[in-house]
Amino acid sequence: MGLSAKDSLQLREALQTAVVKCSERCLYQSARWAAELLDALPEPDLDSHMSEDVSEPTVHPAFAPNPDPAEAALEAHELSRYLLAKSFFDCKEFERCAAVFLPEPLLASLLGTDPADVAPSKGKAKGKARAVPAVSSDYALPELSQKSLFLALYAKIIAGEKHKDEEAEMIMGPQDSGAVVNKQLVVVSRFLARWFAERKADDADYPPSQGFLEYLYGMVLAKEKNDNLALDYLMQSVHLFPWNWGAWQEITNLISRVEQLNKIAPHLPQNIMSFIFHANAAVNLYQQGPDQAASINDLLSIFPTSSFLLTCKALLCYHSKDLFAAEHEFNKVLALHPFRLDALDHYSNILYVLNRRPKLAFLAHLCSNIDKFRPESCVVIGNYYSLLSLHEKAVQYFRRALTLDRSCLSAWTLMGHEYVELKNTHAAIESYRRAVDVNRRDYRAWYGLGQTYEVLEMHAYALWYYKKAAGLRPWDAKMWQAVGSCLQKMGRDRDGIKALKRALLADSYYDTATAAAPSSSFASGVGDRMAQMDPEVLLQIATMYDRLGELDEAKSYMELCLAQEEGINAAAAGADDSTGRAAGGGGLNESMAMHDASPGSDPEAETNDRGTQDNAGTGTGVTFATSKARMWLARYAIQARDYATANRLATELCQDGVEVEEAKALMRQARSGMAEGGASSSVADEQVHHQPRG
Known part of the structure; x- marks a missing residue:
């Protein structure tokens, strides 16, 4: 795959625009991803730029005003308040950011309830958020630009996540049931439901959507486990603005089977972002083979030094059990991007399996020097202690990773492994269950549950979990060998023979x-x-x-x-x-x-x-x-x-x-x-x- 000079210039401008638009809405992870991809794009020939007419100053498309006049007028009118709200967001004052455009009394009148019902809880009460009545139709929605509205609602969600973490108990503590929820999700969901309903009305005359509010609504619906509707809105989002990588990630998280990926592929926008998404989703679904490798190599021909694509290539080798090739690819990523910590937890898993203790010690030291309070750093250090058979110390670092990010999948699964080593089967089962709650595609957690129940001689339970793992990894001999061994212990020799032949x-x-x-x-x-x-x-x-x-x-x-x-x-x-x-x-x-x-x-x-x-x-x-x-x-x-x-x-x-x-x-x-x-x-x-x- 190659790009002409014109296509390369258009791609560069699109990525530059994506960085600016995502940064304006405080979608920093998506902006960083686009910026890294932009940096991996080879620089154009300097002579071609010098030959252009520079007599008249031009505005880069990334900084051009909104092409829709109504939205442009609203953005110009709100500029001062927008700058204030964004500065609050950058200083992590999320409640103040949301209140600039959506103060609590306004939300209370729109929701037809008391402000205390939508305000963050200060107590230690656990469980579900209070039911919020339907949006009141007596009050009109505030007339805000889509950019300002997105920033306010996004800040509301981030504030809810912050309060959720504050209310949660200590990791794996006696009161840590994982039942604490983000109380702001229902508020944002009801608000956006009415916003979209008004625009879908027959007599509606509103500016066209920019795609970011669809992304936000899809993300909220996914958190509320309304997967089908969430997928619809996320697909609308990538059609309207395909350069928001966060929307593609949410779609990836909603896809659990290769059949589902193939089903939605024809309905996605046909551009390079769709191609990158398909390659990444296939890796996350543990697909491997020459076709997947060829897709990633084609993308690397366009972005030769992309840390994201090189990591995808390394993970492809890892899922294919080609651990030496995976180690080689991660070495390449580390050499090109020595301060990048993303996915280094997977690299530490590879070094652990290959028993590369000196290299794992170097990696742990490097991560600690860069940022010891990143979840990836804690996982790498925990793996190093596990390799030294210091399992209590490893559990301590995995718990630290989860304190920093409760959705850190590697930490939950690896902590389950450590509890198995410590013969604490109850804690191991709970760790694996929490890993499955984070990502139901994690075959390692399902396999760990099967192993733990097999240790407890509860073979019927173990068989069920082994089958879940084998369904996620149908071409992994280890999964089918576990199924066959479990059936053998249950006296089902005929079925066990079939499973073990599948393993071969x-x-x-x-x-x-x-x-x-x-x-x-x-x-x-x-x-x-x-x-x-x-x-x-x-x-x-x-x-x-x-x-x-x-x-x-x-x-x-x-x-x-x-x-x-x-x-x-x-x-x-x-x-x-x-x-x-x-x-x-x-x-x-x-x-x-x-x-x-x-x-x-x-x-x-x-x-x-x-x-x-x-x-x-x-x-x-x-x-x-x-x-x-x-x-x-x-x-x-x-x-x-x-x-x-x-x-x-x-x-x-x-x-x-x-x-x-x-x-x-x-x-x-x-x-x-x-x-x-x-x-x-x-x-x-x-x-x-x-x-x-x-």
Whole structure:
């Protein structure tokens, strides 16, 4: 994807306008996002600017007056009050900012209620806000410009959020139920409902909307859990003004499925913002593959140094389990933008999994020096303490992050992990539940709930939560392995086998996606390693077939498990035809064919606890699972009177060092059987030799 000089100039002007308009309405996060994207756009040729006629001064479109004359007149009339209100907002005096244009008595008359009912509560009462009566039609709405009205109502919402945080109890304290609400939402919602109703009337003659009040109303409706109506207003907002990134973020938060994303995509404005939104939403929905990587690379060709797009690329690798590539991309972001803290909590998760303790210590020190009171900094420091096994200290920093921002998803989920380590299952469950309340797409929280209930041996609950996690990550083998293991513990072996076979196919999906991704950097860091099937999963499947009495299927999967020591090719050669049939559909043989000779995506595969680095390129080496499979096959061979195979397997077991005594007993039994077989053969030969000739 490339832009012509004219398109690049138009894009630059649109982003400059977006920064100014969002800043005027105190949408600082959206203004910062547009400014960062603008900075990543390559500078135009200086000669082209010098060649333009500069004899007459021109007004940049970003600072041009409102094209609508009625709105322009209102803005000019309100300029002094607007500047006063904006200065109050910048000084974080949100109530004073709102009162400049919408004083409490005016709101009370419009709402037909007492001012005390809409004023912020000073007490410690918890629960829902008081019901506000319908907007009174006896009083006309104040005649304000859309910019001033947006600033006043937005300040009202921010003030409500501030009071909500003040009324909330200590994080995870005895009274922290998460039930405190923003009491100003209902006020703003009723006001905007009437404002839009008047403009939609048949005889209405109002200036066209600018898109910001639609964004505000959509945001309020989303907080009130009215998702469908919120999505309608947010889509209207991005059609009217597509450069407000906050509106696109709200739409992203309302989309829970890829099908929903594909459904609304044709109804969005067709411009570069829609393209950026689609790439970001796909990453948030844990989509991966060459198509997603190509979309982000196309955008990076326009904005080469964009911190936002580089972070999306890193998260794409992270969700694809390509942790080394994700680390490389985050290193690039940190080198280009060393003072940017956004998404560094994800980077610390990657360093934690890869056990990069020195690098994580450096990152924690860097974040602390930049801003120790940012939620991302607290999460990074908490991850560092967790890696040191100082779990109480880690919980302290995760709680600090949540004190700063109760919607910090990473902090809720990671604090749940720490409480699991501390064996505090009640607190872990509460942490995971709060994470799910923040974002129901967070599969880690659902998976954590399943793990915690499994520890409590409440397998029915655990299975439900594991299925929720698997629904969000249908191609993640870990999710399906958890479902299969839970079903196995519940005695539902047949269903457990299906889930574990799905886990094997999911592994093949990620290995294929990693091989196809153009950004994979495994080849440089790890070297080519044939993709493996998980011996633990194969052993579980074989064990459940054994319990069902299907010994032929059990033997096939035991052999497949054992063959993982030498690599996938050996596994494919050692598997019976029944193994492929047992997988259903195309069979496991077909899924093994999907494993290309590609770099892997499991950081723990570099070295194995029981294997060596030398055999990392061909197989897993000896593991506990393969030793268990070897023991089962040795016993099976004894029962089948295949004493030579039993002797060979028992000898290998003695070399493995797993269950040596039982292996020695099997070896003696096999050799005894071989000896008896040899003696019987000698007697038979002797009888044949002395048989009289006919």
